[in-house]
Amino acid sequence: MEHNLILVFILGGALCFLAQLLIDLTRLTPARILVIYVCLGVFLYAVGIYEPLFDIFGCGASLPLIGFGANIGRGVFEAVNEKGIIGILEGGLSASALGITAALVLGFLASVIFRSKTKRM
Amino acid sequence: MMSEEEKKKLIKKHSKSSPVLKNSLRAFFFGGLICLFGEVLLKVYVFFGAEEKTSVSLVTLSVIFIASLLTGIGVFDKIARFTGAGTLVPVSGFSNAVTSEAMDSASEGYVLGVGAKIFTVAGPVIIFGLLSGVIYGVIYYVYSLIGG
Amino acid sequence: MQRIVQIKNDIGFICAASCGGLEESRGPLGNKFDFCDTSDLFGQKTWELAEGEMARICLNIALKKAGISNLDLTLIAAGDLQNQCAATALGLHSFSVPFLGLYGACSTCAESLLSLSAFMDSHEELDVCAAVTSSHNATAERQFRTPLEYGGQRAMTAQWTATAAGAFLLGRNAGRVKIRDFLVGRIVDGATSDASNMGPAMAFAAADTVINYFESSEISPREFDLIITGDLGYCGTSLLHELLSKKDPYLSSIHKDSALLLYDDKKQDAHSGASGCGTSASVLACHFLPMLEERKLKRVLFMSTGALMNSTTTLQGQNILGIAPALRIERE
Numbered sequence: 001m002e003h004n005l006i007l008v009f010i011l012g013g014a015l016c017f018l019a020q021l022l023i024d025l026t027r028l029t030p031a032r033i034l035v036i037y038v039c040l041g042v043f044l045y046a047v048g049i050y051e052p053l054f055d056i057f058g059c060g061a062s063l064p065l066i067g068f069g070a071n072i073g074r075g076v077f078e079a080v081n082e083k084g085i086i087g088i089l090e091g092g093l094s095a096s097a098l099g100i101t102a103a104l105v106l107g108f109l110a111s112v113i114f115r116s117k118t119k120r121m
Numbered sequence: 122m123m124s125e126e127e128k129k130k131l132i133k134k135h136s137k138s139s140p141v142l143k144n145s146l147r148a149f150f151f152g153g154l155i156c157l158f159g160e161v162l163l164k165v166y167v168f169f170g171a172e173e174k175t176s177v178s179l180v181t182l183s184v185i186f187i188a189s190l191l192t193g194i195g196v197f198d199k200i201a202r203f204t205g206a207g208t209l210v211p212v213s214g215f216s217n218a219v220t221s222e223a224m225d226s227a228s229e230g231y232v233l234g235v236g237a238k239i240f241t242v243a244g245p246v247i248i249f250g251l252l253s254g255v256i257y258g259v260i261y262y263v264y265s266l267i268g269g
Numbered sequence: 270m271q272r273i274v275q276i277k278n279d280i281g282f283i284c285a286a287s288c289g290g291l292e293e294s295r296g297p298l299g300n301k302f303d304f305c306d307t308s309d310l311f312g313q314k315t316w317e318l319a320e321g322e323m324a325r326i327c328l329n330i331a332l333k334k335a336g337i338s339n340l341d342l343t344l345i346a347a348g349d350l351q352n353q354c355a356a357t358a359l360g361l362h363s364f365s366v367p368f369l370g371l372y373g374a375c376s377t378c379a380e381s382l383l384s385l386s387a388f389m390d391s392h393e394e395l396d397v398c399a400a401v402t403s404s405h406n407a408t409a410e411r412q413f414r415t416p417l418e419y420g421g422q423r424a425m426t427a428q429w430t431a432t433a434a435g436a437f438l439l440g441r442n443a444g445r446v447k448i449r450d451f452l453v454g455r456i457v458d459g460a461t462s463d464a465s466n467m468g469p470a471m472a473f474a475a476a477d478t479v480i481n482y483f484e485s486s487e488i489s490p491r492e493f494d495l496i497i498t499g500d501l502g503y504c505g506t507s508l509l510h511e512l513l514s515k516k517d518p519y520l521s522s523i524h525k526d527s528a529l530l531l532y533d534d535k536k537q538d539a540h541s542g543a544s545g546c547g548t549s550a551s552v553l554a555c556h557f558l559p560m561l562e563e564r565k566l567k568r569v570l571f572m573s574t575g576a577l578m579n580s581t582t583t584l585q586g587q588n589i590l591g592i593a594p595a596l597r598i599e600r601e
Binding site: 003005008009010011012013014015016017019020021023024025030031033034035037038039041042043045046058059060062063064065067068069072073075076077079080081084085087088089091092093096098099100102103104106107108110111112113114115116117119120 | 138139141144145146147148149150151152153154155156157159160161162163177178180181182184185186189190192193194195198199205206207209210211212214215216218219220221222223224225226227231235239242243245246247249250251253254255257258259260261262265
Binding site: 116117120121 | 291292309316406407410416417418421422429432463532537538539
């Protein structure tokens with residue numbers, strides 16, 4: 001595992017660059033961008049591009065939300081191999097459980113501990 | 122009376138556009154920076170003896186935690202105003218959306234406030250991710266029956 | 270058929286009060302507000318309650334200024350931006366005064382003033398009435414846009430919902446600034462469903478009202494000192510000027526938009542200016558009415574501009590509809 005740091009920066013940056021273009025030039029909302037990126041991640045894994053992408057770009061591929069999608073893809077792939085048809089339904093959520101649970105639990109804790117402040121200009 | 126098309130043209134003419142290039146370059150820089158930070162963290166976790174696969178998960182967890190904390194103390198929105206998609210696209214954006222929705226709805230109670238609203242942005246991301254996964258699973262399963 | 274409605278009796282402003290939050294206190298009109306709470310919470314637990322409390326404080330200040338008890342009020346016409354005008358009801362119920370809840374999106378201020386003046390003109394029983402309008406940035410953001418701590422960029426066309434309230438006491442044969450006539454205004458298609466670009470959508474309604482007003486009014490635009498709009502913002506103002514200039518360039522030369530007065534464009538980052546029904550209410554109360562009192566202005570056409578929509582219809586892709594009720598307000 002030796003990811004070139006410059007390449008990590010470039011792919012991570014490029015994915016954000018593209019998203020910003022989509023937000024500013026089209027009327028796609030940030031929530032839609034996130035959905036598109038997750039689906040894109042599943043697709044990239046399915047067609048076998050994601051794994052080599054990760055080998056070269058490391059966190060530049062895994063931290064953007066396509067990494068989250070690719071996790072779902074990998075989960076489905078491995079579960080179908082292992083358990084057959086059941087894996088179609090089981091794989092996605094179990095592979096992405098870590099991120100989802102962490103985000104939800106931390107979000108809940110934050111709502112207990114912190115209070116929203118008004119927006120500032 | 123003006124037609125809708127004429128009105129749309131006028132609206133376009135008088136609407137200030139966002140500084141696309143500046144925003145996009147900022148998004149590139151800060152998005153890249155977060156991934157770079159993740160990569161360095163990955164190397165640190167591996168250095169301390171974690172497996173590579175576990176380390177990748179740990180990095181994602183770390184970014185989710187930091188983004189959630191920054192949201193909690195009211196700093197994330199100030200950073201994101203500057204960085205735009207740079208903080209949205211990495212998993213930090215997902216974490217911020219979840220935490221901010223949760224914090225905002227605390228005044229409506231934990232069950233139907235936080236519990237329900239926490240999924241406002243997380244829900245669509247999870248459901249469309251899983252949906253794509255299931256479609257891929259069906260195709261892969263059928264393919265493995267025929268080809269495998 | 271649009272008709273200007275004449276007020277035959279002498280209906281005038283007894284006094285007015287304005288309240289704001291932190292950003293409003295930092296703006297150019299900051300020291301003209303009667304009360305600003307820099308925590309934006311007005312001592313309450315939730316933002317929704319804070320908005321109601323702001324409306325209550327605002328009306329209380331107006332009553333104190335006039336030396337009138339709440340028991341002397343015969344009618345309150347008031348509204349805000351929250352679903353079903355919850356803030357107004359929560360804030361004003363303690364006054365125990367007959368209440369008319371109004372919803373006109375950001376046009377509520379002019380809507381309440383013209384409703385009250387029409388009621389008072391035809392019913393002598395109503396001698397002292399109050400109009401109250403409020404908007405709160407936090408409640409509007411939560412309801413229409415994103416959570417408060419959500420990290421996102423605002424579009425350059427987006428406007429900043431003001432945390433502000435304005436309260437007006439109207440009386441019969443009272444005050445020196447009078448309401449003379451009004452045009453209710455009709456609903457005009459804004460030709461966009463983009464909720465972060467509402468100024469231009471409302472500009473069509475504003476232009477419709479101004480043009481119709483001067484087509485039927487016996488008073489020429491040149492006898493007006495100002496045409497005041499509510500919250501068109503920079504983008505909406507520039508669109509309105511183009512629409513009015515086709516008719517008469519003089520109309521746009523005397524136009525002022527309240528949204529451009531509330532925040533400092535250089536020091537504060539409001540993008541296309543202020544918005545929210547508190548904008549036109551507070552700016553009328555703390556800026557334009559005092560100017561009329563001091564004879565710096567003699568006759569103005571005051572409009573509040575509203576974007577009629579909700580978050581469901583926007584998601585369904587419906588166009589934003591504009592409305593712009595107008596009142597002729599004069600110094601005696």
